[in-house]
Amino acid sequence: MISHARKRPARERLLAAAEELMFVDGVVLTPVDVVLKRAGASAATLYSNFGNKDGLIAAALERRLTDWTQAWDAAIEAADSPTGRLFAIFPALRTYQRERLAERWCAFSGTAAAIYRPSEEIVEMLEAEDELLHARLRAFAGEVAGEDRAQDLADQVAVAYLGTITGMLRGDQETAIARGELVARTLVASLVGEGGADLLGSDE
Amino acid sequence: MISHARKRPARERLLAAAEELMFVDGVVLTPVDVVLKRAGASAATLYSNFGNKDGLIAAALERRLTDWTQAWDAAIEAADSPTGRLFAIFPALRTYQRERLAERWCAFSGTAAAIYRPSEEIVEMLEAEDELLHARLRAFAGEVAGEDRAQDLADQVAVAYLGTITGMLRGDQETAIARGELVARTLVASLVGEGGADLLGSDE
DNA sequence: GTCTATACGAGGATAGAC
DNA sequence: GTCTATCCTCGTATAGAC
Known part of the structure; x- marks a missing residue:
């Protein structure tokens, strides 16, 4: 147990x-200096710890992936049906976004979009x-x-998710999430047949 | 008729x-110098014509919007059914992309992602x-x-489109377009009922 | 209308002390 | 491990000639 850790x-x-600044303004547009100032740290500390700016970005993405995984986990556990678990990514996204209103969309796609040829360590995080x-x-x-339709359904829901985050970038975030979630529901209803609605459970 | 326009x-x-370079490497990452070199023009010419870098980006987006509109038009005209026209954005995207293999995704979303606070003239183009x-x-x-379902269907197909372009950014482009198109078809089949498939026409 | 040359600031990264 | 100070390159934009 850490006692009185001053700092x-x-x-x-x-x-x-890095997370607070780079995933809001963009990893390229955010200068290292600004991150240093916010962190109250010196340039030398950054470069000894992370090597270069790309190393800092990759480390921030790694941490973000852990956080996001946990947030998604929580939404999955709160669901009480198979479809609820499939759709859980949308409530997770909604909760996650409300805690990070300054961020326009997804840290990973944002990084992929910002950097034409990402360094190896960044590519690893995106993958x-x-x-x-x-x-x-x-x-x-x-x-x-x-099982014969599962891969197809998953691929299509992934399109709905990516469409959702880009919709957040281009327009109102709550609207984008609601529309994406609706697409996922339509896809399930269609791909599992008319009876699909019966699988929806009470968690919606 | 222009005769012997040397240049x-x-x-x-x-x-x-600007189009060839900025929409590939990204509008922020591409330095003005590189554009000047490719164009065989001088900095002074650029700044007298477009004011600043943002003005050049906005002008390039304007031109891009015209081109894309025409490409989409062509795909619409090639379609021979209502659903064919609704889906035409996907063949249009496929054709457009094959002519611009170096571009990873969409010039507009790419610009929106790259610039945190776009200038007024750029915002106009994005809108x-x-x-x-x-x-x-x-x-x-x-x-x-x-008509009562049209808005809902349109909103959902828009999610499929945005998911498609972001899928192009994050993975294989042809795969992303095929999946997005499939999502659109599933949405139509579901939202217009079982009979939806009958509307598909022969253009697929 | 277009060029050459240059000013000016910003940003990434390092040297060396504590 | 962290800091201060600094270097140096890159990138935007402008001044002035042709």
């Missing part, structure tokens, strides 16, 4: 500042997020639809 | 270079593209579904 280490403060998205949707789709 | 004016060459997207989808949705 978190500079590494932690840098990561927090990890993509893998998480598709693996989970595939698993839940299997519970909702038959 | 297009520098303004034209600057616009072409114009958004307006085009929703107005057209709304019109075609009216032909496919009843």
